[in-house]
Amino acid sequence: MSTDNLQEPTLPKSYEPKEIEQRWRKHWEDNKSFTPDLDSDAPSYSIVIPPPNVTGSLHIGHALNLTLQDILCRHARQKGKKVLWVPGTDHAGIATQNVVERQLAKDGKTRHDLGRDAFIEKVWEWRKEYGGRILEQVRFMGASVAWSHERFTLDEGLSKAVRQVFVKLYEDGLIYKGNYIINWCNRCHTALADDEVEHTPRKTKLWHLRYPLADGSGSVVIATTRPETMFGDSAVCVHPDDERYQALIGKMLKLPLTDRLIPIIADTYVEREFGTGALKVTPSHDHNDWNLGKKYNLEFIQVIDDNGIMNNKAGSFAGLSKEEARKQVVVALAEQGFLEKEEDYENSVGLCYRCQSVIEPHVSMQWFVATKSLAERARAAVPAQTQIFPESWAKTYYNWLDNIRDWCISRQIWWGHRIPAWTCADCGLLTVATEAPERCACGSTRLIQESDVLDTWFSSALWPFSTLGWPEKTKELAQFYPTSVLVTAFDILFFWVARMMMMGLHFMDQVPFHHVYIHALVRDADGKKMSKSTGNVIDPLVVIDKYGTDSLRFTLAAFAAMGRDIRLSEERIEGYRHFVNKIWNAARFALMNMPAKGEKMPKLELDKVQGLHHQWILHRLEELKISVDEAIAEYRFNEAAQSLYRFIWTEFCDWYLELVKPEFFSEKAEDKQVAQAVLSTVLAETMILLHPFMPFVSSEIYKVLPNTPNDADLCKELYPTARPNCLNATKAQQMNLIQEIIVAVRTIRAELNISPALKLDVTIRPLDNETATLINENAKVICTLARLENLNVDQKLELAPSTAKANASSVVEGNEVIVSLQGAVNFEAELARIDKEMGKLNKEIESLAKKLANESFLEKAPAEVVAKDKERLSGLVDNKTKLESLKQKFETALK
Incomplete structure (x- = not known):
């Protein structure tokens, strides 16, 4: 093992993280410290990193995710396991294409000006220059990934896997092509899967429109948030049990602003309580209306094109954007007496998860995965084969799979896995194959490949086995699939986790992971979601530069309680930077009182050591080993971190180091040797326990301890062996x-x-x-x-x-x-001090009590402000009570 970049075994006065972190990162990577030995007989442990987008940069959610995975991987190595943590990035089709298109736009060009091949070449150039930034930032976090196994969703191996999966699903009848209503982004100009649509509440209008009966006997009023789509109406639907409309079922209505007639139909799908209880049915512009259209064989009329422009089916409104058409249609309806009323309404609007444009339901020819049978098997696997932590997320997983629709996998962009399907220009035969066919079955060589690419999540769904070399039968695949655990955020439980389950079971006949740990959201100190717009984002790279990586990692772990969001502030990170300093100073004190590196250390049977303080700290060390090991195994990261903090700061630093100090100056050589043996053992083993959480400072301290080898590399040390005889509850x-x-x-x-x-x-x-x-x-x-x-x-x-x-x-x-207290306290002076403090307290209490008695303040002030003021008042009253008790004691002593 190379040790050229490791410094001499001494600890400088202060801990400077930048230089130390850079040195250890280089050392680990140069020595391939985290590349597993595939010939080892050790039990396997594997994790695949949720591949960040190649366009992305490290945010606090990434930092949490990486920290938790690294704790698990470093701990698994300590337990003697053969660990493979696979790093990689996702090509992020829509996002990456948007980045490059924006660059072209600065020169007044579009991708169409370049053509497909030249544009894709341009994207690859961008990826080569900028696509590695996120992985460099992963390195900054100290992630112990196997860089030798780095993968990219568009690399040659994964591309081969994607083509093979597509062809097999097609041959199994699970992929098909058809005209269907999909989610369409006019901005990105592509289809999106249901779970790529973000539903956001927005204030809009609910318009009540009067549709006259064709026989002139009356009218039916419908309520809609989209009057511009009325030109695509094929019917009006009412509930069959709604007494208001029962006599009208089967009659015809005249569609306003047109000369078309549409029927009144009845279906239990209609909610009688919403609006007027009468629903306009527009099969080509609403997913639910699409189902009604199919069920009742209605006409499918598309009135908005794929650019969001009204087409010729919209009559005089053709050529307008859908937004402008809405305004003009409402005016026309009002002028002609069809607008009954309009009211304010908060509606859930679907937005593109990439560009935040409003999604348009759109009928289009697309490729789909038939998900019913795949979803049934994935559902049955939880919890029989795969456990989800926290367990409460299993209900969400079940709900999504129970209500899953076929997955639209085609995207109308150029960057990505091009669909491996070719249509013969002569006979129209469709050929699906892993490699480009030379000719059609009819003999024609005029084969045209599909222009669409696959949804990014299609290749990501194969990640647990494609990254291990599938479809080849590699050693990695044999040894590390299924993976041990997936650590991920809740927001991709549908995008990614469920799809990996479906694909893993179908192609590997095994679940892709035994455990799924869903980590919480990192919020600001007030519990608000972090966002750039509100200015409350904590940039992990900024705080790493300021406080060091270990401080950030330990903060995140210490607050990572299962199922509970993390409230993070820079002050908390700074607090754990003080903890790092405490550890560093404790190690320096220990080194000053122990033999120099290389000198002989006394060897003692620790379970026979005398001295209550030695027996106590060894007992607590054994308890710490057990509690940390169990907490990590059960994903209770916060409990493991807090156990370490409590032991190191309070028991080891504040108590044991103080208790053991006199022995270093003892005239009895035996006392000093026992103290050195116990102290060096406790410090060394504590660094091993701390290592998964704080890899840098623990490594730097461990390598200079007198009882460790000169080339000591803490990341390779096994978990400390238990000493059950040192457990002594009585002591x-x-x-x-x-x-x-x-x-x-x-x-x-x-x-x-x-x-x-x-x-x-x-x-x-x-x-x-x-x-x-x-x-x-x-x-x-x-x-x-x-x-x-x-x-x-x-x-x-x-x-x-x-x-x-x-x-x-x-x-x-x-x-x-x-x-x-005789001679220890000046009672008169203390009474004067207490009177002065009580005077200040009384003023603060009076002012705060008056404020909280003000009804206007209580009504207008935010709830958290009122709560803080009440808490402060309670604290002031407690302080006053303590001072009054103390005053009474001093007055009694003076009598």
Whole structure:
């Protein structure tokens, strides 16, 4: 293993993440540290990265997703598994084509000016120059992917897989071509699948239009949000049980602004409560109306073309955009007396997920995947073969599959997998093949390939097995399929997860992954969704530059509670940067008190080590190993991170390092050696446990520890072996009592404003003889950490009333801790200070209470502002109560 780019085993005074992260990233990649040994007999563990769009840049959702996957992969390696984490990017058909088309537009050109081949060549040039940016940003996150296995959805291997899948589905009767109503984007000029349409509430109008009966006996009023499509109406539909219209069923209506007659039909699909209970049926411009048209054999009239322009079926409104036509049609209806009324209405409008243009239902010749049988099998696989975490998302998964429609897979763009189908110009025969045929069955060589490309999600649906070399029988495919877990966001549960399930089961006869972990959304500190328009976006690259990658990763993991959105702020990331500094400084202190690198370290049987503080920290280390291991295995990332934080910051740094300090200056060589052995073991194993969360700082510390090899690379270390004999709940409980006694004295010192430098006299009245012995055995520790001059342990202590007045006490597990205040507190000065503080508090309480009593403020102020003010008032009142109690104690002492 190359160690040229690793620095000498010393730790500088401060942790500077940029240089250290760059060095470790280079080291891991140069040494192919994360490329698995395919000849190893170790159990396999695999993850395929949700391929980011080649046009994309790292956002906070990516950062969370990568962090969680990396924790799982690094932890799996520690558990002795052979891990393959496959990186790659998606060609993102519509998005990438839009980027290049915008570049051409600056020169006044379109893709049609270049022609298909030249345009595609231009896109490949763009991809070569800019398409790797997102992967460089993935590197910044410290992702332990196997770069040797990097894939792209348009590379040669995946293209071969896509063609083979298409042909097989076609031969199985699961792909067909037909005229059907689809979602059409006039801007991107392509079809979209149902789940590529984003439904957004928008304020619009609901127009009530009067359609006269052909016999002149009356009229029927319909309600619509799209009056411009009325020229495509084929019927008006009512509910068969609606008494208002039962006598009219079968009669004919005269369609306003035209000379056409349309029938009144009846179907239970109609909601009697919506609008007037009468529905205009426009089969070519509404998905539900399409079904009614087929059911009742209605006429299909398309009045809007694929550019969003009214065609000649719209009469005098032909040539207008659909938006302008709507305005003019409403005016004409009003002038001719057909407009009954209009009202404000909030409607759910479908938008293109790429360009946010309004989607138009459009009848077009397209390619489809028949999904019914595929969906049934994918549904049955959960949870029998694949578990979804959190389990609540399984209901959403089921609902989508239960209501799935055939998947429109053709896209009217040029960048992507061109559909492998050719039509003979002479006989019209359609040939579907993995390679371009030389001639038709009729002998003609005039074969014309389909101009459409496949939906981007079609190639992504094959990702778990195509990236492993399918359709070839590779070692990777044999060893790593099915993959272990898929980590993804909830918003592509339909786009991607369900489709991978369908394709994996159909082509591999196995589910593509055993587990699916759906991570939550990262929101801002107030719980609002992040967006550029609101200016509350946290750019991961910016905070990495400012605080380091480990700080961001640990923050995301610490708040990644299953099923709960993350509220993220820069302050929280900064807080965990302090945690990194704490770890660094603790390691520097440990190194200063241990043998230099290469020198002999004492070897001890740790389960036989004496000393309560050593036994306690070793016990807690064993508990930490168990809790972190179990939490990661169950995707409780936040619990694992919080266990590490609590152990490192509080137990190791704040307690153990303080407890062990005196032993480094002990005259007994044995005491020092035991302290060094325990400290080095705990620090080394803690770095291993921390590594999946903070790979950089843990690696940098681990390699300089005296008990690690000179070429130590933490990413290759196994999970620490369990020492069950070090688990000692009794010793841990005893240590907890000693800690609580120290905390009780510190709390009294802080509450009474006693100088930290002043040593106190403390008496403890223990609960029993056993506790008295324990306290006496650890008297030196208590005196050192609580800063005591004298410690008296007296089970039969009786205090004189005059002495009791000048004492402060606390009870710890039934043991009374009595702190002598004589000479430690200036009661007059403290009373004056308390009076001054209470004066300020009273003013704040009065002002805030008055504000919260103001009805106008309560009505107008946002709920979160009112809640914060109430919480603040409660805190002020609590502070006042504490000060009043303290004042009473001081006044009693002065009497």
